[in-house]
Amino acid sequence: MSSPSKALPAWIDVGLIPLINILLAFIVSGIVIFIIGEDPVEAVKIIVYGAFGNDYNLGYTLYYTTNFIFTGLAVAVAFHASLFNIGGEGQAYIGGLGVGLLCLALDQYFPFWIILPLAIAASGLFGAAWAYIPAYLQAYRGSHIVITTIMFNFIAFSLMNYLLVNILIEPGQMSPESRDFAEVAHIPTMQQAAAWFGIEMSNTPLNMSIFLALLSCVFVWLFMWHTRWGYAIRMLGFNENAANYSGINTQRLIVGTMCLSGVLAGFVGINEIMGVHHRVLLDFTAGAGFTGIAVALMGRNHPVGIIIASLLFGALFQGGAELSFEIPTIQVEMVKAIQGLVILFCGALAYMARPTVERIFIAMIANKAVAGEQANG
């Protein structure tokens, strides 16, 4: 063991170091909480219990997780083609519009099993449509996708605002919201689904959409690493010249990849509109599209990583809400700051602890070796 090995055992890299990072984040947050005169240990307990403590809390955590998986996958897919899709928010918003329009149009006439696949298609299609224009402009006109997707987020908000206030609003209503969908256009909640199997569960927004999210993960994994299209996307992302050389139509691929990204973001609409709210409303995305960027990057653009990162963010959202509920002096903004710290330590400073851990690890191994030699000698 003379050479300092750069390769640490996997359990350290994917287990111990992230754990240290979370711990660091909580220590710093704890200091802040301590300063305002609350008990940091108590606060952490509340966050953890609030996120995972019982089926009710877990339900909310997983409900957020569902959204983040969708948007995280959306960002990741685009990233593999080295496209930075900041437009997840707008695509999710418009995806929800698609679901809403479809449900409003069909919920009087068709049963659930017809509406559901159509709604999934609608959410994807609308999300893809919203990604299509920036993608087209990037591929054929060289417009930078970061700008166009930022712009399309704003345009999505304006469009939705217009439609809700002027067209979709239920007459005589104060809220700019559509009418409620009929029961047939509701995705069963996890509570209902569990009841089919005789399991009792709390009522939370968690619904069957989470399976769509998990399916999407499997799909993205298969697609990116086990199909020729995914192969082409990754090649395009790594090296555009090589993609050209390989006979890939890069322009079409850019458009295709962004559309797939839009489809995934659009699925947020399924979870939110058909799964939870059962009507079209303002701001239902609540920043999930932006959170997806952090989720994708922290999950290293891999579905497994994205599931883990989504769970972390879901837990932060839910546990954070519980924290501000249980300890009134900790306001939502304080929770937000804690979320920022966790992202900082677990995401941006993810490699900070590594050299130290590495040193300790190597020293330990060296000690063992010395000890072994002494024992032998």
Place this chain on the structure above:
Amino acid sequence: MGGQSAPPPSIEPAIELKAISKSFGPVKANQNVDLKVLPGTIHGIIGENGAGKSTLMSILYGFYEADSGEILINGQKRKIHSSRDAISFGIGMVHQHFMLVETFTVLENVMLGAEGAPLLNKSSQSAREELLKLSKEYSLAVDPDAMTGDLPVGLQQRVEILKALYRGAEILILDEPTGVLTPQETDQLFKILDILRSRGVSIILITHKLQEIMAITDRVSVMRAGTMVSERETAETNKNELAELMVGRKVLLEVDKTDANPSEILLEAKNLSYSEDGVKKLDDVSLTLKAGEIVGIAGVSGNGQTELLAALSGICPLQTGSIKIGSVKIDSDNPKTPKEFRDLSVGHVPEDRHRMGMVTAFNAQESAIMGFHDDAAYNGKFLMDNKAVEQHCVRLMKDYDVRPEDPKLKSANFSGGNQQKLVLAREMDRHPKVLLVGQPTRGVDIGAIEYIHKNLIAMRDAGSAILVVSVELEEIMSLSDRILVMFEGRIVGEVDAKEADARQLGLLMGNAGAQTEAASSENNSNNIHSEEIPA
């Protein structure tokens, strides 16, 4: 040149490396390497790809830090933590992969890090003067205001040398400097090195070309697998001995081939022209490739070879002219994609393996199916058959001696020679009717060169038409049956390989009499146009 008698050993070495070791993770790139370079001499270092030459030089230049060992400069023990330290000790280095900012002008690149004053105005003025002076002194003409990225590699390398000269280096390290140069340029570089040597500059030269070692160095060290295996006085050794020391076995230095017997025409290009941003890159190029022959394209890099390969492989769409492959005619009205070219049995080994030939972030098996990833052999209905891909890659690695034989290893982690073999394997394994090969052996050690040449000839003998583009005149001459010379996008001459000699080709490449430097600078269309040179 060369052969300058070495100073007596009592003189303090300009550089002395003692027991240098450096590991990258499990890889021991350098192990207890010793090296002495006497002042005012040129010291050659040779070794296979991955032997550790660049690593050693990077340590000397402060780019990496050695795990252990000592560096003495002019007898003084020195710690070199960064390139800054190295520069302050008078060391200059021309890196194997150029350290140039492509969006900068030549002047800016030369100045970078040696600007003098905080404001550019003054310093760029004096730098410009200094640069012009240096250019004159060493006949290294280059336009200080040219955008570096637009320059052909040969000129980019001049910039690298000028950078080192500008800093007044006392010790100059050149890592494979001649890989991209024409014989004329190489001669010129060696003239410069000669002048520098006579001024007392100590030079370390890394190269894979043994004739260069023989031509210019005073001493030569041989590295193998991270260690220094032997050292020779250049005058007292020969190419064959060096090759053997390097590879550890006998190497055939000459290409061994029979006469070609070309048969039917497989590819015919007529009047190809191509311009980009108003600059004519290809100018009315016509050529034919016949089954069973190797056609070589000689020329200073940047004279349209890249575009020719791109046009013949479908990467850049045809603007004017046509290509006929078998019975299929391709022109701007009937364009074909690179994929369709491949389907017409055209294989293509690009000039730059990192830019185009492979994806360094892919593992070997992924790089091994580039361009063929749509093939039914690797795909199910939806999913890719990764097992089949892996088996394919393993077979390629076996058949073409790619080492290490690990299909999961990242492409970037193969040495240049093995990367090249992998790309060649991918393209040759399909037995294309037409094979386009750009720079088949750039940066590749002699063992691998031997292997690659053997395979190309075997393919020719099996009835393929092969087009080889290389800046390596020797390679072109020994490999080809017919040689075309390109200059400024045109084919300016055709020579039978058996009758070709380096001087004559060199003249053609520089467009008969026109100075090479003039030739490589853009837009000098009032040169003498010699369409046909009498043999």
Place this chain on the structure above:
Amino acid sequence: EDIKPAVVFDMGGKFDKSFNEGVYNGVEKFSKETGIKYREFEVTNPSQREQAIRKMAQRGADPIVGVGFAQGPAIEKVAKEYPDVRFTIIDSVVDLPNVQSVVFKEHEGSFLVGVLAAMASENQKVGFIGGMDIPLIRKFACGYAQGAKYAVGSAEVYSNMTGTTPSAWNDPSKGSELAKSQFDKGADVIFAAAGGTGIGVYQAAKDAGKYAIGVDSNQNHLQPGTMLTSMTKGVDVAAYNAFKDAMDGTWKPGLHALGLAENGVDWALDDNNKSLITDAMKAKVKEARDGIVSGSISVHDFTSDNSCPAL
């Protein structure tokens, strides 16, 4: 009676310079007076509304005040699950036996400040700046325009909306630009119903030496001297009363529509603006008020038919 009151603020938070803040002021006042602590929660995304309200109910809170029209559906759902808990919803109507719905006739209050604006205007041009184009804000705008035209027949009313994203309610810079653009068109009194964005409007008025009108609570103190008045909406009183009545046992479910007659909406007069309000203005606004209360002036409510004849 021992009560465990709770309040759930909506997105925008309890310091939104708008109705959430009004509710906050009301419940704070209650808490100070009685020493009774209340539970609170600020929702940050739509699905938390139901979660928070239910959680309050689970923890035995009673009464529970929900703020804003967006909480209507959530209250409706949870109120059914907890029929013994008393709920008060502000700005929306939920028809359940354990829900008290408090709505305001914002158009009436806006009418009065419209009257004042038109009379204070030298150019007979007045402006309105809303946060987002939603029915509630249009209701403000429409009442305001009617008031302005009632006072000065030839008055022109400019109306602008800030944006369509959530930041439309927190964008003072944009508010200030909108105000300046209306000043450029000749407006010299601007009524802002735009949450935190309004702060920028008031500042711009101050900087330009023009008048601005506050909203929801009495904001006259923010820029004394250039705040012409504020259109107060008694959310603070409503929230206060919800708690107080529950404590006293006088809490009643059902619809409470608070207009001028009920003192639910009004215009603010205090030391900060008394020098700006002339007697003629006072008289005219009193006339309008009396007319509305008596029914002789009917102020069109935008939300009744989603249209505004005056704008």
Place this chain on the structure above:
Amino acid sequence: MYLLLLSTLDSTLRVSAPLVLCAMAGIFSERSGIIDISLEGKLLGSAFAAAVVAFETGSAFLGLGAAIVTSILMGLLHGFACITHRGNQVVSGLAINILASGLTVTLGGAWYGKGGQTETLSGDARFSPITFPGAEALVDVPVIGPLYIELISGHNLLVYIAFLAVPVTWWVLYKTRFGLRLRAVGENPQAVDTAGISVTFLRYRSVIIAGILCGIAGAYLSTGQNAAFGKEMSAGQGYIALAAMIFGKWKPVPGLLACMLFGFLDAMAVRLQGVELPGIGEIPVQFMQALPYVLTVILLAGFIGKAVAPKAIGRPYVKER
């Protein structure tokens, strides 16, 4: 009509001033290879610091100083994560934005009890408009008079600093040694390293400069354009500045023009709200609000060529490959 144009342009200057500062900040950071999504957070954080210090000390200049220091510290945090620890630059930027948005309101709430809103500034605690000499005299001169009074004169100091930042940025970038190295390190850090220059130190200096510029922009928001800090008052301007910077191809002057274009479209959209078009009638307000974004997309697609980012952007510099 002329006056309307003037007022639109006037508004353009005010609106684009913080964008320009942030865009120049972005240029410094990104030309050195560090993606700077944290413009938004720095803007917000420094606006808060400026408002607090200006209120407590009564001096706008001390507020400005505090804003700059705060913003630099945030930049250093970004640098610590991305340069020293090779963290993901986008994640770090997002984290800083979220942190800023949470901390400003938390601290503001703790100190002033108004949920992040700070006390209103007046007098010297605020940067007030500067009237240029001769403005009075030109009042009656047609065309030039209004132009001078409305457009040129009468802005606060920070607006002038913002527009001065552009030539200064240009000068630093293209006319100084530091600028040369900075541009080089964003393209090819290895070349810089082998030229004997520290990549790390160079990048740190760039994020510090970005911090200074963002700090000025933040101070402008809370002590110039407005007279207090309000929660989330940056309202996405950092992202718009980022877009403008890319629009301007990471170059100062095109960046300036892009910011002014945004500002102009915004000012125009504000003035077009509620305008009736003959034949069509009143355009929905949402359409007008989306107009700047729609036009930007159209302009981008129609006239602006491909923007090529600095080559090494987003990639932490690792010597040993």
